[in-house]
Amino acid sequence: MARTETRTEIVAEPNSHQIIVTREFAAPRELLFRAHTDPELLAQWLGPRELTMEIDQFEVRNGGRWRYIHRDANGAEYGFRGVFHGDPSVDGIIQTFEFEGMPGHVCLETLTFEERGDKTVLRGSSIFQSVADRDGMIESGIRERGFWK
Amino acid sequence: MARTETRTEIVAEPNSHQIIVTREFAAPRELLFRAHTDPELLAQWLGPRELTMEIDQFEVRNGGRWRYIHRDANGAEYGFRGVFHGDPSVDGIIQTFEFEGMPGHVCLETLTFEERGDKTVLRGSSIFQSVADRDGMIESGIRERGFWK
Numbered sequence: 001m002a003r004t005e006t007r008t009e010i011v012a013e014p015n016s017h018q019i020i021v022t023r024e025f026a027a028p029r030e031l032l033f034r035a036h037t038d039p040e041l042l043a044q045w046l047g048p049r050e051l052t053m054e055i056d057q058f059e060v061r062n063g064g065r066w067r068y069i070h071r072d073a074n075g076a077e078y079g080f081r082g083v084f085h086g087d088p089s090v091d092g093i094i095q096t097f098e099f100e101g102m103p104g105h106v107c108l109e110t111l112t113f114e115e116r117g118d119k120t121v122l123r124g125s126s127i128f129q130s131v132a133d134r135d136g137m138i139e140s141g142i143r144e145r146g147f148w149k
Numbered sequence: 150m151a152r153t154e155t156r157t158e159i160v161a162e163p164n165s166h167q168i169i170v171t172r173e174f175a176a177p178r179e180l181l182f183r184a185h186t187d188p189e190l191l192a193q194w195l196g197p198r199e200l201t202m203e204i205d206q207f208e209v210r211n212g213g214r215w216r217y218i219h220r221d222a223n224g225a226e227y228g229f230r231g232v233f234h235g236d237p238s239v240d241g242i243i244q245t246f247e248f249e250g251m252p253g254h255v256c257l258e259t260l261t262f263e264e265r266g267d268k269t270v271l272r273g274s275s276i277f278q279s280v281a282d283r284d285g286m287i288e289s290g291i292r293e294r295g296f297w298k
Contacts, residue, residue: 017166017276063232065212083212083232085245085255094255096234096245106234106243108257110278127166127276129259 017134021124029113029120033090036111042068051078062087066095082106097126105133166283170273178262178269182239185260191217200227211236215244231255246275254282 011020025032035041039058047053051070056079058066067081079100085108086094093111098104107128114121128134160169174181184190188204196202200219205228207215216230228249234257235243242260247253256277263270277283 015164059212063208063212063214083234083245085232085247092253094245096232096243096257098234104241106257106259108245108255108276108278110255125278127257127278129257129274129276 012134012138015131017128017131019126019128019134019137021126022121024116024119024121026119029090029115032113032120032122033088033093036093037088057081060084060088082109105129105136107133107137161283161287164280166277166280168275168277168283168286170275171270173265173268173270175268178239178264181262181269181271182237182242185242186237206230209233209237231258254278254285256282256286 008021008023011022012018035045037060039055042058043053043055046068047070051072054069054071056067056069058064058068062084064084065081066084067079069080070078072078081098081100082096084093084095088095090113092113093109095109095111096106097109098106105128107126109127110125112123114123126134126137128137157170157172160171161167184194186209188207191207192202192204195217196219200221203218203220205216205218207213207217211233213233214230215233216228218229219227221227230247230249231245233242233244237244239262241262242258244258244260245255246258247255254277256275258276259274261272263272275283275286277286
């Protein structure tokens with residue numbers, strides 16, 4: 001996908017379980033959906049630029065499991081995993097998300113692709129099991145968590 | 150299981166995504182875990198007493214799907230569904246939860262079984278996608294949602 005995106009907006013209200021990330025892309029929603037569900041496309045953009053990306057598992061269906069691994073230049077591995085709730089579609093993707101380095105801390109992610117003229121607004125809501133978990137994600141650097149390169 | 154439970158405590162802070170329900174049972178945690186993962190046991194206690202319970206699907210594993218239906222005396226059906234995140238164990242169950250009557254409104258549930266002497270404290274945390282969804286669940290009557298008969 002051409003790098004036609006505009007600014008990213010991150011909203012995290014104080015004392016909330018939620019982080020909302022929105023970003024507008026000059027691309028149709030079908031293409032954005034594909035970029036989130038086709039493993040070959042996903043590997044091209046997900047995660048920090050300096051890490052390599054390996055998709056271990058990516059079952060795009062209700063109950064399907066997904067798992068990917070980021071590796072740094074020293075070989076350190078950062079694994080992430082979850083499951084899809086419902087069948088992913090252009091109307092939205094609902095999935096769980098867990099960093100294997102902090103097992104047992106899970107969040108619920110909801111991605112939507114909203115057409116706005118010839119652009120698409122991608123909205124990602126993450127709901128954490130506790131406000132402390134949410135705050136920890138912000139402190140660890142939400143950019144590193146891998147929303148977009 | 151004998152009806153040896155004590156009081157139920159429900160905590161829902163204002164302006165929060167979360168509901169926490171705790172209840173102490175005079176039973177070992179392994180038995181409580183079985184009551185949550187063995188469909189035959191589950192059907193005996195889950196949901197309002199005046200409704201019948203049919204378990205349509207119950208795959209107790211990472212990515213496993215679950216679905217059950219409550220029916221009232223007039224034949225009206227109330228379906229619920231979700232998926233398990235991770236393998237359910239006595240250390241905890243993490244699952245998504247959706248009422249089919251309000252599709253697209255999903256919450257993340259975390260159940261734990263904490264031994265306290267010869268008793269077990271069952272703790273259920275539900276995190277909703279929005280505070281409005283959480284408030285709606287409370288207003289609709291959390292007892293009817295089916296935590297315990």
